[in-house]
Amino acid sequence: ETGVTQSPTHLIKTRGQQVTLRCSSQSGHNTVSWYQQALGQGPQFIFQYYREEENGRGNFPPRFSGLQFPNYSSELNVNALELDDSALYLCASSPPGTSGETQYFGPGTRLLVL
Amino acid sequence: GENVEQHPSTLSVQEGDSAVIKCTYSDSASNYFPWYKQELGKRPQLIIDIRSNVGEKKDQRIAVTLNKTAKHFSLHITETQPEDSAVYFCAAKDYGQNFVFGPGTRLSVLP
Numbered sequence: 001e002t003g004v005t006q007s008p009t010h011l012i013k014t015r016g017q018q019v020t021l022r023c024s025s026q027s028g029h030n031t032v033s034w035y036q037q038a039l040g041q042g043p044q045f046i047f048q049y050y051r052e053e054e055n056g057r058g059n060f061p062p063r064f065s066g067l068q069f070p071n072y073s074s075e076l077n078v079n080a081l082e083l084d085d086s087a088l089y090l091c092a093s094s095p096p097g098t099s100g101e102t103q104y105f106g107p108g109t110r111l112l113v114l
Numbered sequence: 115g116e117n118v119e120q121h122p123s124t125l126s127v128q129e130g131d132s133a134v135i136k137c138t139y140s141d142s143a144s145n146y147f148p149w150y151k152q153e154l155g156k157r158p159q160l161i162i163d164i165r166s167n168v169g170e171k172k173d174q175r176i177a178v179t180l181n182k183t184a185k186h187f188s189l190h191i192t193e194t195q196p197e198d199s200a201v202y203f204c205a206a207k208d209y210g211q212n213f214v215f216g217p218g219t220r221l222s223v224l225p
Contacts, residue, residue, distance in 0.1 A: 033213070040218075041218070042203045042218050043203070044215070048211050055211055056210055057212075058213075100211060101146045101207060103160060105158045107156075
C-alpha cells in the first residue's frame with residue numbers, strides 16, 4: 001500500500017510568483033486536506049476536497065486555491081506569493097467512511113519565498 | 115471561530131514516567147479531537163483520536179480523555195520511552211470541516 005506522496009519536496013520562488021504543489025492520496029482514500037505549517041508552529045488548515053469539490057476551508061485568502069482530480073490526487077495553487085507564504089505545505093488523505101477526519105499526512109513540500 | 119490552546123509548550127520526563135498534555139477548545143460545536151506526533155523533519159502521525167460522544171479512549175500506552183462541559187481534552191502517555199520524544203499536537207474539528215491545531219508540546223524523554 002502506497003502512502004501519501006507530495007511533490008516537489010523543496011521549492012524556491014520569488015515574491016509575486018505563482019506555485020503549484022501536488023499530492024497523491026493513499027490508495028483508496030477519497031478526501032484530501034491541505035495545511036500550511038510555519039516553522040515551530042502547528043499546521044493551519046487551508047481546505048479540504050471531497051469528490052472533486054471543496055468541502056471546508058480555513059482562514060486563507062482566495063489566492064490559495066485547489067483542485068481534486070478523479071483519481072483523488074490534488075493540487076494546491078498559490079498566486080501572488082508573499083514572503084509569509086514560506087512554510088511547509090502538508091497534504092493529508094482520509095479513507096472513505098471517516099468524514100475526512102482520520103488523516104494520514106504526506107511528507108510535505110517546503111516552500112521558500114524570497 | 116475555533117481556538118485551541120495547548121499546555122505545556124515543553125515537557126521533560128524521565129524514562130518510565132507518565133506524561134500528560136492538555137488542550138482546551140472554544141467552540142462547543144467541535145466534535146472530533148485527534149492527537150498527532152511529529153518527529154523532527156518528519157510528517158505528523160495520527161496517534162489517537164476521540165469523538166465528542168466518547169469520554170475516554172485508550173490504545174496501549176496512550177490514552178485520551180475528553181471533558182465536553184469544560185471543553186478540554188488530554189493526552190496521557192504511560193511508561194514513556196526515548197522514542198516518544200517528539201512534538202505533539204492536539205486538534206479540534208468543527209461541523210464545518212475546519213481543523214484547528216494547537217501550538218504543540220515538545221516532549222523530551224530522558225534516559
